Amino acid sequence: MLLCSWESYGQEMVTFASQETRGSLAGCSILSSGSVSAVSESSNAAMDAPHMHDGTSRRSHGDSSENANAVIQSTQTSQNGISIFQGLIERARRTVRGSADDIGWLQRAPEMPPVDDGTERFMEVIDDIRHGLHKLPNSMVYLLVPGLFSNHGPLYFVSTKTYFSKMGLACHIAKIHSEASVEKNAREIKEYIEEIYWGSKKRVLLLGHSKGGVDAAAALSMYWADLKDKVAGLALAQSPYGGSPIASDILREGQLGDYVNARKLMEILICKGDMQALEDLTYEKRKEFLMKNHLPRELPVVSCHTEASISPAALATLSRVAHAELPMVTPLSAGPPAKLSVVVPLGAAMAACAQLLQVRYGEKSDGLVTCRDAEVPGSVVVRPKRKLDHAWMVYSALNDDPSEADASQMCEALLTLVMEVGQKKNTRASHETGMSSNSFLHFIIVV
Template structure:
């Protein structure tokens, strides 16, 4: 066997060894442990790319010599896991006969091509890695952030309060004003929070729904909520207890974080229901570069919908991404003395939920006689849509969610956390379902129980503070 054949054999052995290492999991870990088909495809792509990049030699000013007298040229090969960017690059080698100088001259133009080829494949690998990885490192980042206060589980106490409410025991004081803060797209859902407000009014409680632009940025809405709280307080001389749903909870928390010196004596507490306080993987995957928003033009479609159709601000969706939430919470955090309750749920993803419809509005048919006009409910398959989103988040990230917000991202550090066993999607809190069980509590009763728990937390904190001062 001559030197040329020996070189080819050594190159073949190096490539085969590298492929075996990949198949045994030494180089590329499983990307989709819960989806074997996708995991196999990703592994095959990594092996193919590694082989192709090994075909491009890298230029070297001084080539080292191996033990058999042949010249050795380093080959830059991707051996790092697709889900990690910290592993140092390793090198494979090929050999060529140093007694054939004409090869050195011929390889010079191919070096530039090889660098371009390697950069192309590495760029492709990085793009695939970013797409596959998505929001994996971001979900639940608040629990891992240093210096964050611990949470307290208040589910048991919440269930006791809710049971009392269903038996006609209501303890919310009339000495406060209750402000409901709606979330994204609430301006286009006429029934948003209306049943809760009506229930509170029947109990003799003063309740308002904050009139904010639901598709405005967090900071803009925070300013409007601050002014709304001051107006309510000056008119009633009563402290305000807030409950925000979805982005409304983020907006309300931003108002209290940014303007606490002005609102300290005017606010009694805050409840966040299904709010992406830490961020939302749905918003991040739509807005983040290299994600679904790029490949299917979802970001462009959302821009047209929010900015052109409903005259909103795309910043409203951008503010719910992990990057923006991290940036905001580095500057503004909720005051420690504020009583806070955070509520999150898990959506039902069973096949039966595909038939679930939600009432979002009422349509009034014109009366052709002296009889009253006929009112028909406007229903949409929100339950089925949110169930599909929850299944997507479960499959891709292994995370439980209500369809839009993961359970971990809805937990506010330092708050009393409520997580009921009942399966409820993101829209249930504000839009009633056509197949709700009459024996189960409705959304207005859940809101009442959450606010009652906030009042209890505030009284407990006040008692602890007085004892500490004594």
């Protein structure tokens, strides 16, 4: 009985223990599940954490890009500001300096040959002419090449041509469009020379005034191979061979053309011409042209420049005038533009321009061309002491001084000097050829 009770008690204890164990296991299972769930949630939270960091990273990257763009824009703005500031400084420098660095560049260029002073001989020739001694031969033809705006001056070179004709000399005025470009006129002058030579079988002696001298020199430098047997020499009177500060300042940004509408005025005066004609006389274009086209060394060349008076009397005088024909504004259907004949006080205008160049650049000039820019490298230079402005060949003087040479006589003197320079060059060339021949013969005899 007791044994049975003990067995029953033991079985109950086992049963209880089993139930407790299962409960414990179940509790453990529950705890384990909870722990796993907690771990899973922690893991999920940990897995979700990078997504939050990635969002932060994207925002940080966006902020960095915006900052970089802001820095770039700021840099560009600063650079633009610096460029504008530098542009203003450069414009101010150009406005202040103008053509100061360009005037006389021919004398500073090491590749340009030196000049010879022929003023003394020129004055002797002038004196001979005034005493009736004329040396120009009729075995040549004399071609006068007018300058810029000559199409508006009907009397340009007319008195000089008449003067030459009275001496029995064949003289022509080149019928070119003086407001055309230098290269275009050079081609026309070349054809003009060939036509004269083929018709007369005489060589041509040229005299160019102002831009006409530049055009004539361009023709001889560009087409010398075709013209060397047809041309005897060239004289340039008051020609802006190196360039003109007036032309440069009118066309250069920040200069006269910006303030007084000078460019528009030039377009009106040039009329059917080409603004390239004025641009070709700027220092930039002259440097570019002369570096490519040189006058032949064997060509006799004389260049002449003068100085205009800037006295109060010259500024106020109306005694020296020019007859000009300026274009009138007409309807398009009215045909060719009509011309208005006017009398222009060029003497006073040239005196004012000369004074401007003297004050601004400290340069002596004839009113349009500085003395230094008119000296052609390798030429015989004439520097008269007499005060003559740039328009001395154009205007008619109401009170010419009979004791002084007029424009026609000075043209004759310049061409006479060219002829003498040519004779000296020929003599020197013959002498050098003879010396070379003698040296060669001596070498043969010795051998």
